[in-house]
Amino acid sequence: MLMFPKGLIAGFTVLSDFLYGAISLFSIMMVVLIIFMLVYTKVKNKQNAKNIKATKLVDTLIEKAIFFGEDEENHTDELFYKCLKLIPDIHYRKLFKVAILSAKKNISGISSEGLKQMYLNLDLVKYALQMVEDRHWHIKAEGIQELAIMGMQEHIDKILPYADDDNDVVRIEAQTAIVQLQGYKGLLFLDIVTYPITDWQQIKLLRELTYLPEINNFSGIENWFGSPNYSVVVFAMRIARNYHLFHLHDHILACLYHENPKVRIEAIHSLREVYTEDTADVLKNIFAQETLKHQIAIIKTLQTVGTEEDIDFLRYHLTCENNELKLALLRAIASISKNALQALELSAGSIEYPFAEMIEQIKGENV
């Protein structure tokens, strides 16, 4: 016998006992899960019905704060006390917070100040600070986000230590919050940040910068170009590009020789916005040693920054193998000089595949 030393029947009997035990366990687990699920849904649906009332309450309070303002002594009204009474309940607190934060995100100016005061009067900041101290990363991150949205500058010291936190969500929320609360000055965390700043985070930070009043002083940005963290260099270039910081042109040019390809391609893209009369020559110089993807990016940049002097270079490379590069070269030629494209069209080579189709397509694009 392979399995059971005491014989097949005995073996099956022993195993059957074990199987019946397992069936009982699975059945109990199943019943417990079903009961939990049904009770959970029932409670949740009941809670949702209650939420409608509570939402009306907080919406009225928000409207009042927005239209009539809120001051520190404005504690006498019944509506406010109704809300205040519900705040210790985590469920209602969450509901109120969502409504207030959502309103705050869409409103600025004096109305926004009214909301902030209402938030303080309801003592919601106390709970947000508790969340920041929480050991769970998602609660901590949510607390940080809340303080930032509500403009709690006075609690910035609670957020600063998390700017280079191990947890990516906490780190991202902390960095965004610091910029929200301190403006451009808040970007100083870039001096010390060790983790890469993802594209997602860079978009968030760039958006925060657009909300700030005009930035006149981009101090410290030069240092970021020398950062050992490649993503900081990329971010510095994005700021330079978005704000047309022409004084950083040479720093961007230097990035064309960076060892990290992500930095190099960002530099090529950035030079479309921040360029001088020398830019095209530098791009042409690095063209040969770059990868195909970067070569295409270089040609696209030359389409913007190039002049008639660059036509020969572009024409010379039309003999390349790659069709995508060929198309980019023709687009650049067409963009710089219509005459050059016409001359190309008339030349013998233009009737060869694929030039005729490419030229026709480009002519169509420019209509």
Place this chain on the structure above:
Amino acid sequence: MINWQILFIDFFTFIFLLYAFLLLTGYTFIGIFSIEETRKYVHKNGFTDYRLLASSIEVPTISILAPAYNEGANIVENVRSLLSMHYHNLELIVINDGSKDDSLQRLIAAYDLYKVVFFYNEQIATKKIRGVYKSHNKIYRKLIIIDKENGGKADALNVGVNIARSDYIVCIDVDCVLEQDAILKLVKPFMEQTDKRIIATGGVIRIANSCEIEGGRLIRVRLPKQFLPRIQTLEYIRAFLLGRMAWSRLNGLLLISGAFGAFDKEIVINSGGYNHNTVGEDMELVVRMRRYMEERNEPYKVSFIPDPLCWTEAPASFKILGRQRNRWTRGTIETLRMHKVMFFNRKYGLLGMLSYPYWFFFEFLAPIVEFIGFFSFLLFSLIGMVNWPFFISLYGLVFSFGLLYSVFAVLMEVMTYNQYNSNKDILKLLFAALLEPFLFHPFVVWSAIRGDIDILRKKNSWGEMTRQGFNTTKKT
């Protein structure tokens, strides 16, 4: 009974028990891993402001590729729905794969299209292109319509890949209904990549039968009224919320549904694009992309999003369902066969040592083992060799575990996205789980066996997928 017979039956029993034990262990681990991955995702994205991506000009450009074959009845509406997606840098490429109906004419009329001269950069070999169309109307500047000779879905998608101008492509079924923020959510993982390159992202597919659809948009989620779609709802919850999430945690995903997935175009092209020699082109592409990255020792990840992003119509008749499952089986076998070099090959890491063997043993072999098991049981019971108490306990175990797994999947749904949020719906889903082993699963196994037979007979047709159409509401 003579000794060799006892030995044979013992061996047979042992193999089946071992298989069942491994399968149940696998499902247990899938359940455990999925909890952590889903929890992490929900916590991480619970307070994410996706509006930021929708309005940002810094986001990468995305090319949506929508192949269409004989979709004339709904194509205009479907394209309109896709054009209204929340995303700034978007290009929508609809590929008319040689439709025999009036799809193209309808599109030309509805979107004021004209034929443009277009250089077709054939990076992946495809069937011939008949024309490229763009709209005179600037509102539709994001729209490109390609008319081509019929070559199948894989060929149509390859045309889209060749034409797409973006670094990332999103492949969808044109008749699917997408959530408005589906693209935003699908693209986010690409923007969060640091040390590992994200080569593909998949989203959850949900069943749209009985749901309210208006103007190509999902208005109200409803549990399907019909039996088959309802059971498939449960099946999809199990597959996506448990299975895919668990594999995503391990970075071992082999499949991103062809109905909705995003890909890094450069890796798609470098690995040769969609393969039109298989009916499982969606799985085959993901496996090949992974293999490409593994062979180059480049760190990568295939990401998965548990949000319900894409709603599709499930087969409501056994005939259509059978065709679908037959095709899925053939697709799996073809893919596994094409990449058999990875089977328990350490060079491919987790892909070769875990993902591939799992698919081989528990996706490809499972229906075969069940089928053999069923007929062996019939045979042994006829010749009086069944130990009935043992059989009942074993069947009870498998049945109760299967039911527990389904209950757990429904619980995960209730605790996360809670699309079917009344106790009545939950009980209906649980009742479907109770009936599934008797009324649905045997048919699915039989369809898979027919797929295995078709593979042996070298049959490689797609199988027509007739759809009933959504429960649409006219705009007032």
